[in-house]
Structure formats: C-alpha cells, structure tokens
Amino acid sequence: xxxxxxxxxxxxxxxxxxxxxxxxxxxxxVEEVTDRNSVNYVExxxxxxxxxxxxxxxxxxxxxxQLLFALDRIKTMAADHPEWKNKQPFKAVLEDDMKxxxxxxxxxxxxxxxxSHTGIxxxxxxxxxxxxxxxxxxxxxxxxxxxxxxxxMLELLEYLRxxxxxxxxxxxxxxxFMRAIVQEVYKIPSEQIIGSSIKTEFDYNEGNPVIxxxxxxxxxxxxxxxxxxxxxxxxxxxxFSAGNSDGDLQMLQWSASNSKKNFELYIxxxxxxxxxxxxxxxxxxxxxxxxxxxxxxxxxxxxxKNDWKVIYPFELK
Amino acid sequence: xxxxxxxxxxxxxxxxxxxxxxxxxxxxxVEEVTDRNSVNYVExxxxxxxxxxxxxxxxxxxxxxQLLFALDRIKTMAADHPEWKNKQPFKAVLEDDMKxxxxxxxxxxxxxxxxSHTGIxxxxxxxxxxxxxxxxxxxxxxxxxxxxxxxxMLELLEYLRxxxxxxxxxxxxxxxFMRAIVQEVYKIPSEQIIGSSIKTEFDYNEGNPVIxxxxxxxxxxxxxxxxxxxxxxxxxxxxFSAGNSDGDLQMLQWSASNSKKNFELYIxxxxxxxxxxxxxxxxxxxxxxxxxxxxxxxxxxxxxKNDWKVIYPFELK
Ligand SMILES: [Ca+2]
Ligand SMILES: [Ca+2]
Numbered sequence: 001x002x003x004x005x006x007x008x009x010x011x012x013x014x015x016x017x018x019x020x021x022x023x024x025x026x027x028x029x030v031e032e033v034t035d036r037n038s039v040n041y042v043e044x045x046x047x048x049x050x051x052x053x054x055x056x057x058x059x060x061x062x063x064x065x066q067l068l069f070a071l072d073r074i075k076t077m078a079a080d081h082p083e084w085k086n087k088q089p090f091k092a093v094l095e096d097d098m099k100x101x102x103x104x105x106x107x108x109x110x111x112x113x114x115x116s117h118t119g120i121x122x123x124x125x126x127x128x129x130x131x132x133x134x135x136x137x138x139x140x141x142x143x144x145x146x147x148x149x150x151x152x153m154l155e156l157l158e159y160l161r162x163x164x165x166x167x168x169x170x171x172x173x174x175x176x177f178m179r180a181i182v183q184e185v186y187k188i189p190s191e192q193i194i195g196s197s198i199k200t201e202f203d204y205n206e207g208n209p210v211i212x213x214x215x216x217x218x219x220x221x222x223x224x225x226x227x228x229x230x231x232x233x234x235x236x237x238x239x240f241s242a243g244n245s246d247g248d249l250q251m252l253q254w255s256a257s258n259s260k261k262n263f264e265l266y267i268x269x270x271x272x273x274x275x276x277x278x279x280x281x282x283x284x285x286x287x288x289x290x291x292x293x294x295x296x297x298x299x300x301x302x303x304x305k306n307d308w309k310v311i312y313p314f315e316l317k
Numbered sequence: 318x319x320x321x322x323x324x325x326x327x328x329x330x331x332x333x334x335x336x337x338x339x340x341x342x343x344x345x346x347v348e349e350v351t352d353r354n355s356v357n358y359v360e361x362x363x364x365x366x367x368x369x370x371x372x373x374x375x376x377x378x379x380x381x382x383q384l385l386f387a388l389d390r391i392k393t394m395a396a397d398h399p400e401w402k403n404k405q406p407f408k409a410v411l412e413d414d415m416k417x418x419x420x421x422x423x424x425x426x427x428x429x430x431x432x433s434h435t436g437i438x439x440x441x442x443x444x445x446x447x448x449x450x451x452x453x454x455x456x457x458x459x460x461x462x463x464x465x466x467x468x469x470m471l472e473l474l475e476y477l478r479x480x481x482x483x484x485x486x487x488x489x490x491x492x493x494f495m496r497a498i499v500q501e502v503y504k505i506p507s508e509q510i511i512g513s514s515i516k517t518e519f520d521y522n523e524g525n526p527v528i529x530x531x532x533x534x535x536x537x538x539x540x541x542x543x544x545x546x547x548x549x550x551x552x553x554x555x556x557f558s559a560g561n562s563d564g565d566l567q568m569l570q571w572s573a574s575n576s577k578k579n580f581e582l583y584i585x586x587x588x589x590x591x592x593x594x595x596x597x598x599x600x601x602x603x604x605x606x607x608x609x610x611x612x613x614x615x616x617x618x619x620x621x622k623n624d625w626k627v628i629y630p631f632e633l634k
Contacts, residue, residue, distance in 0.1 A: 190552030235507030
C-alpha cells in the first residue's frame with residue numbers, strides 16, 4: 001500500500017484546495033512521514049489523525065446542529081407534554097424564542113438536551129436521529145444538515161486514509177448523535193468516532209436486551225477532555241490533529257507533543273459570504289488562544305475564504 | 318478480499334483445534350456469514366468480534382496477571398514506603414501472604430491496585446508494565462506471562478481477521494495494562510482494546526503535556542458493563558463474542574440479540590493437567606449461569622481438554 005500511495009504522487013488529492021501554503025504544508029507533511037527514506041518516517045500503526053467535528057468537518061452556525069436537533073425533538077415530544085406550554089425553557093422552544101433559550105444558560109440547555117436525548121434505548125435514539133437528518137433542513141442554508149460538510153476536509157480525510165492514516169473524529173458533540181449521522185458522509189466507522197457521552201445501562205429486558213440512555217453526563221469530550229478521550233479510546237498519541245476553536249487547543253497540544261513528526265491544523269472561519277466569519281469572542285467556536293498558539297508554534301491555519309475553492313460538496317455540481 | 322478468503326477454504330486455519338463440534342460450528346458460522354449467496358451474509362463493516370481476555374485469550378490462574386503485577390509493583394515501591402511493613406494489606410504483600418491479601422477483600426485489593434496503578438503519567442505506567450512483562454515469570458508455569466496465551470485462540474483471531482472481521486478485546490481488566498502488553502501478541506491495535514479504566518486528567522505541564530492517572534474508578538467493563546462498553550467504544554452490536562465466565566454473560570446475550578446471524582462461544586476450563594480446571598464456584602472465572610444459558614441457547618462451549626490439541630504456543634515447538 002505504501003508504494004501505491006507513492007506512485008499517486010502526481011494526482012491532485014486535494015482539488016478543492018487552492019495552491020496556498022496550507023495545502024503545501026499538508027502535502028509536505030504527508031509525503032515526509034510516509035517516505036521510508038525519511039528520518040521522519042512514521043509506521044502505519046502510528047498514523048493516527050484526529051479531527052474535531054463541529055466547525056472543522058461541518059458547519060456549526062447559527063447553532064450546533066445537535067442543539068437544533070434537540071429543539072426539533074422537544075417540539076415533537078410536546079404533544080405528550082402539555083405542561084411545557086407554560087414551563088421554561090420548553091415554552092421558549094415551542095415559541096421559537098431563541099433569545100430566551102440561549103438566556104436559559106447552561107442549566108436550561110442541559111435540561112433540553114437531557115429531555116430530548118435520554119429516557120429511550122440506544123436503538124430508538126439512533127432511529128430518531130436518522131429520521132431527523134432525512135427530514136430536516138438547515139434554517140438558513142435550506143439543505144439537509146449532512147450536506148453542510150466541508151468538501152476540502154472530505155478530500156483531506158480521504159488523502160490521509162490513502163496514505164494509511166487511521167482517521168478519527170474527536171468531538172465535543174454527543175457520540176451517538178454523530179454515529180447515527182456521519183459514518184457514511186465521512187467514511188469513518190462508528191468505532192472511530194469519539195465524543196461526549198451520557199451514562200447508559202444494560203437491561204436484559206426479559207430476553208430482548210437493550211441499552212437505555214440515562215439523564216446523566218458520562219464524559220465531556222472538550223478542551224482537556226479531548227486528549228483524555230483520545231487516550232481512553234485510542235490509546236495512542238495522534239501525529240495529525242485538526243480543530244477550529246479554543247476547545248481543540250489541548251488536543252493540538254497533545255499531538256504537538258508527539259516525539260514523532262506531527263501536524264496541527266486550525267480551520268479559521270473567514271468567509272462570511274460562503275459560510276460564516278467568526279473567531280475571538282464567538283459564543284460558538286470561539287477561537288483566540290488557539291490562533292496565538294498556532295502563530296507561536298508554526299501550526300497551519302486554514303483561511304477558509306482564501307484557501308478553499310469551494311466550501312460544500314453541492315458547490316461542485 | 319472476500320474472494321481470497323473463499324479460495325483458502327481448503328487450508329486448515331485452526332490447526333490447533335481438534336475436529337470436534339466446536340471447530341465445526343465456528344467454521345460453519347464464518348463460511349455462512351461471508352458467503353455472498355447466503356441469506357445470512359453479513360457486510361464487512363458489521364463483522365465485529367468481541368473477546369474477553371482473562372481466561373478466554375490467556376490464562377488467569379492462580380490469580381489475574383494484573384493482580385500479580387500489582388503485587389510485584391507494591392514490592393518495588395516499598396523501598397519508598399517503610400510504613401508498609403506494618404500496614405495491611407501492604408504488609409501481607411511484602412510477606413507473600415496471599416491468604417491475608419485475598420482476605421483483605423474488595424477494599425484491600427482496590428487499595429493495592431490504586432496504589433500500584435495511579436499517581437503517575439500514562440507514559441510512565443506503560444513503561445512500568447512493559448518492563449514488568451519483560452522481566453517477570455508466571456509463578457507456576459515459569460515462563461513470561463505473555464507466553465501464556467492460548468494458541469487455538471490466536472488462530473481463531475487470525476481466522477476471523479482473514480475473513481474481514483474486526484477483532485476487539487472487551488475485558489474486565491485495566492485497559493492501559495492490556496494495551497501495554499497484548500497488542501503484539503494478539504495483533505490487535507490499542508484502539509480495539511476495551512477494558513476497565515480509571516479517571517485521568519490532562520496536564521499542560523508547562524509545554525510538556527502529560528496525562529495523569531488518578532486514583533478513582535472511571536468504568537468497570539464487566540458483567541452489564543461489557544455491553545455498555547461495547548456500545549460506548551464500538552457503537553455496533555457484535556456478531557461474534559467469546560468469554561469464559563459469568564462476567565461475560567451479558568456480552569454474549571448482547572451479541573445473541575443481534576438481528577444478524579451471530580455466534581456465542583464459551584471457553585470451559587476442563588484441563589487440570591495442561592492448564593486448570595474450574596467453573597462453578599471458582600473465585601476466578603466462575604462459570605455457572607453461563608453454562609446453563611449456553612446449553613439453553615445452543616451456544617458453543619469449548620472443552621479445553623478435548624477440543625484443543627495444544628494450549629500454549631510454546632507447546633508447538
Ligand atoms: Ca469545533
Ligand atoms: Ca474472563
């Protein structure tokens with residue numbers, strides 16, 4: 001496989017990337033660590049690449065897709081909960097009052113997520129998420145959510161795998177929410193998707209075993225939780241990691257501390273026309289320390305506006 | 318790859334297995350789920366196989382290897398802990414008083430495991446375990462612990478992988494203890510090894526990031542914890558699972574509930590000459606309910622004495 005990858009060297013594996021520094025850096029890194037004659041050659045089993053999801057592989061504006069799922073789910077469930085009409089934060093959800101929803105803070109949002117995500121079996125939850133993704137559209141882009149993945153990043157995932165990297169998602173989002181949606185679109189199997197999780201319990205259920213989703217946090221895969229999650233699930237330090245916010249900083253610090261040649265990538269949202277432009281101070285995907293540290297350490301920063309020819313796969317048509 | 322597997326049909330992939338029912342059942346299952354013309358054909362991405370470790374892939378007598386590691390480690394650490402000479406359960410460890418150690422019960426054993434396994438970084442722990450496995454020998458077999466794997470099970474793992482199964486370990490043992498030892502011997506990468514875990518924390522450590530092992534249980538991957546761990550780490554229900562004790566029963570029930578064709582295997586320790594003979598009532602690897610359920614459901618039970626030509630790889634020489 002090593003030689004196949006090498007012989008493909010003249011094919012452009014990243015056609016949706018402009019020929020700017022970001023693309024050149026990525027290719028130089030991959031060619032170096034896969035070159036058996038390089039002192040920085042990395043064995044196949046150590047070619048671990050970890051990717052944040054929201055804002056790194058797909059859009060996260062105007063709100064995380066999982067929060068939009070939670071709100072849709074609350075509306076569906078409302079038929080069985082007439083009391084929600086007069087009870088916050090549910091009242092605000094039913095009235096599409098985003099300002100009040102966000103003002104309900106961590107406690108309110110956590111309540112909405114727990115009510116919409118738990119109390120059912122893992123199999124039921126998977127089906128609910130899959131039905132939602134098939135029938136829902138993004139509020140401003142007006143396409144199904146799973147079309148809002150970044151075409152250049154799909155190419156990057158594929159390019160790394162063609163060079164025998166094992167690609168993982170390491171997201172602050174819920175692991176079972178992502179697994180229900182993104183396996184096909186990213187070509188990443190469920191066992192390579194890591195995320196935040198709630199506690200679950202096995203129920204023998206008189207011979208029809210199920211796993212029930214409980215309203216209790218198990219693990220938050222964000223900030224310091226990302227290297228902890230990588231260690232827990234993968235047990236190896238990545239040589240490649242990509243993120244878009246300060247919540248990814250510790251993951252990038254972790255791969256940067258690899259004694260093997262490594263690569264750290266930040267996606268900077270700079271395209272207010274084709275996507276969104278935000279960084280410092282943004283309540284979603286805030287990026288400040290990460291940019292400073294990228295600059296200090298020579299990490300590669302993607303300028304979406306200038307480095308990417310297209311944002312979404314449907315722009316290729 | 319599918320066709321390669323089919324064309325190898327006349328090669329004996331399980332040479333250390335006698336031609337008894339266990340072997341025939343395994344082969345019949347694998348041939349059926351990999352046959353594209355079978356109604357029970359299973360797509361490659363769903364060929365998930367989960368194996369218990371202690372007593373299923375390697376020996377667990379006269380005590381779990383991880384407990385023997387903990388005792389050795391306590392002895393090494395004792396130089397810095399003069400107070401242990403007069404403090405139980407440490408005193409018993411230093412005096413090789415196994416009876417008092419075991420009588421210290423869950424609380425005493427947990428204290429020994431925590432003291433010997435935590436308070437260091439993940440990297441330090443990995444090195445300590447690897448040094449231990451290189452320098453220690455089993456108390457009665459008098460060979461390195463990692464030679465006490467079951468040759469027929471190594472062949473089974475390889476046979477499944479040759480048929481495009483993805484093989485996972487799902488053990489009650491500590492995940493980082495196993496990952497430090499068994500990746501090479503089972504040809505299973507760290508990210509496919511699931512086990513019990515302690516809590517850890519990321520420490521930026523002034524630019525030299527480490528993950529520290531904390532003296533607190535994170536997850537117990539045993540009994541009801543096994544299907545929970547499988548769901549958490551893999552996110553798919555196995556079609557093949559193997560264990561040796563009542564602690565594996567829920568894992569086997571979980572794979573048995575797969576709507577796809579599935580296979581459940583119990584290893585029954587029946588060979589008191591070449592290995593050990595134990596089941597019902599054994600404090601290590603107790604097996605009672607599992608045998609009843611195997612019988613009731615037609616699961617395959619390996620009779621080690623009669624089904625296996627050899628137990629350990631070194632018997633082949
Ligand atoms: Ca993000
Ligand atoms: Ca066992």
